[in-house]
Amino acid sequence: MPLRWKIAALAASTACLVAAAVGVLVHMWTSSDIRSQAEMQAFNRLYSAMDTYRRTGTLTDGAKLDPAGLPAALRHPSDGARHTAYDGRIDGNVGPSAWAAQRVGGPDSPVLAFQVNMSPQLHDLRRLDVTMTVASLVALAAATPLAVYGAGLLGRRLRRVSETAGRISAGDLDARTGPTQGRDEVDDIAATVDLMADSLGRRLRTERQFTADVAHELRTPVGGLLAAADLLPSGETEDLVRARVRDLRDLVEDLLEISRLDAGAEHPVRARVPLGAVVSEAVARTGLDTDVTVADVQPEEAAETVETDPRRLERIVSNLVVNAHRHGDTPVRVSVEGHTVVVRDHGPGFPPDLLRDGPRRFHTGAAERGSGHGLGLTIALGQARLLGAELRLDNAPDGGAVATLRLPV
Known part of the structure; x- marks a missing residue:
């Protein structure tokens, strides 16, 4: 049940x-x-009837001696004082009634009584009850829509805060709730969410700047190391050094690429290219044993083309293929159909936290997925966003990781 209806029901x-x-x-x-x-x-x-009776011996209008309907509590008063009692009995149009009684003389003398019929007053009381019931229903009918409206205003403000928090959770750290109407707890929550987004944004910018600075500072010495390693004589140890230096160079280049993507300094150069040919070329350049399948095209039909940046598309495909071989298991298959590219391996699959939170830098997810820096999927995801494509990571029902790239039409 929505919050506004809960508040309205409570009101x-x-x-x-x-x-x-x-x-x-x-x-x-x-x-x-x-x-x-x-x-x-x-x-x-x-009191008046007793005074008249004692002076004249006559009864005033309404006064009675030992009346048959006198309540039992007043029939035998033990003293000469006046007593009153309530009689709830109804006899025709008379009753309930209030009685007052007093002996006219000694202990054995008659009892003089007077009865006051309360029917008119009780009828007015019933009318008052009906009037109050109707008034309460009218007030309730008028107050309920107002409560729904007020709760709706509160619900919209809370929904605005919730939507902002959802955008921040999805990675949009520029999302802000902004000022809300009213100075209350909802406004405090909105301000807290905005402060949280500011803090996260500053922290992320600091981390990104640190990554970019480290990559830039390492680029020159790593280049010198690579040049020096190439001058080493051939040998098993020297080849190992050269391989490690090349790995370090690739890591620095990946960090630089990520820093450019984070800074928004990358701009795609689009061209219409055949998707199957670009994917096949990207897979071939990896030098890894990978099966590539391109959906059959009828002879009278032209090959499927897409308008994209071919260099960045090759980068995405090659990263996905390398990641599948490094962290998955053979056979690795790449299929192209329409505007969709699917890369699948037969390894342990993506870990749950990667599927839930997305790829993270320097985080491969699980020991069984092998070694690596955890940058390949991060770069692939960043390049896909730059191209306006969707990169989805899943696990196949029968095992293995599945990466699906959908390019815009």
């Missing part, structure tokens, strides 16, 4: 409880007041 329930409580209290107070007034009226009328 309506609270209003119902308050209205019911007020109605019960008003009914009880009014009923008690009616009874007190009726008993006081009966008491005063009895």
Whole structure:
């Protein structure tokens, strides 16, 4: 259930409880007041009737001696004082009633009583109950839409904060909630989310700048090492040194490429090229044993072409193929169909955290996926975004990692 409906339901329930409580209290107070007034009226009328009876021996209108309907509590008063009692019985149009009674003389003398009919007042009380019930329903009907509207405003503000947090979680560190209406807890949450995004952005920019600075500083000495290694005489040890220096050079070049992608300094040079031919050439340049399958094209149809940067497309495909051989297992197959390129190996597959969070630098995900710097997939993903393509990483149901590249039409 959406938050606004929960808030509206809570507000309506609270209003119902308050209205019911007020109605019960008003009914009880009014009923008690009616009874007190009726008993006081009966008491005063009895006082006047007793005075007349003692002076003249006659009964005033409404006064009775030992009436048959007198409540049992007043039939045998033990003293000569006046007493009152409530009788809830209804006889025709009379009742409930308030009675007042007093003996006219000694202990065995008759009891003079006076009855006050409370029916009109109780009828008014019932009308008051109905009026309060109707008024409560009308107020509830008017308050519920207002509660829904107010809760909707709160829900929209919270949804705005949630959407911003989702964009930040997806990697958009420039997303901000901005000022929200009202100075309340929602505004505090929005400000906190924006501060978090600022902090993450500063930290990420610092890390990216550090990576770029390290790569730039290492480029010259690594180039010198490579030149010096090439001057070494042939031998197993010398060949190992040259291989390690080349690995170091490749690492520095990868870091530089990532830093340029992070800085937005890369710009694709697009051209319309045959997708199958570009993919086949990229796979061939890796020198790795990889099966390439291009969907059959009818003789009368032209080969599938895409408008993209062929150099960056080759970079993506070669990185995916090298990653499949390094971290997966043979056979490695590349298939091209339409605007889609699929690279699949038959190894342990991508680790769960990589599928959940995406590739991370210097993180291969699992020991069984072999060694490496964890930069190949990061570069492939960055180049795919630059080309406006979608790179999806999955695991096949029967085992193995599957990388699917979908180029824009």
